[in-house]
Amino acid sequence: MADYQFETRKVIEKIKEYNPRIIGLQFPDGLKIHALKLVRQLEKELEVTVIISADPCYGACDIADTKLENIVDLLIHYGHTPLPLDYKIPVIFVEAYAKIDIIPALRSSLRLLSGYEKIGVATTTQHLHLLDEAIKFLEDHGKRVLSDEGVGTRRGQVLGCNFSSVKKLNVDAYLFIGSGDFHPLGIRLSTGKPVIAADPYTGEAKSIEDFADRILRIRFAAITRAREAEKWGVIMSSKKGQERLSLALNLKQMLEESGREAFIIILEDISPELLVPFRELDAFVVSACPRMPIDDYHLYDRPILTPIELEIALDKRRWEDYTLDEIIF
């Protein structure tokens, strides 16, 4: 199990500034396993009671302040960097950097990067502190390495719905440092360029191309099926960072102008079970998290599209101009 820098000493000093009575802790799923240890330490060193949020949390788009605002005086959110949103209660963000050696994964990536000269690097919050080490390693192995800040993201940082730090780089390919297919797939779909994913937890590296190709085929099939749909659900989320009401209104209007019927449905956590009562609908388009239709499509028995995919289904955009929907504040 990977260890993380929870910066507890720094956090305790910050908490003291707010003099809270009750504190909430929020974690993405992978970090929840550390919650009890942190609560023990905070309650031992401070005169506070700590409440752990066990709800799923996939990003800083989903700060638990609305759920906890009447209960806690202060929220500590681990694992993500802040988004420019107005929080109802004070929130302390703790990046929780992973304590991990990235060199074995970078070594594994060299063979896959051998055909490319200019490399763009990207990573997630947990590995931002390792970016300079990765750049030096790649440069020492003859690569030209580029990285940039994004809109609302740090240098080299990508979110599942924000690839602004990598999109404008003039590179031949990207190296993503982190685990899973979620972020490298996003880089591939938003830039159209080859992506090598180096996983510091396994020390291995792989190309994301075959996986991206399979996903694009699935998206093409979903768009084709959705062309026939007459009755649409426009799904929006009440999560602060995903709300996008004006987008939902535009999607409804776009569908109605094309002769379809459209209903806006709001949920906090979107799931197929909660959409069961709306059997009459033929298809969905999502104004909430842009990754839902792409990553959770297999859970739904009807086509579920991103706003950009809806434009293609309605012949307002060409398939050749397919790209990822993003939430850029």
Ligand code: SF4
């Ligand atoms: S909207 Fe989706 S992809 Fe974006 S930060 Fe939230 S959970 Fe991640």
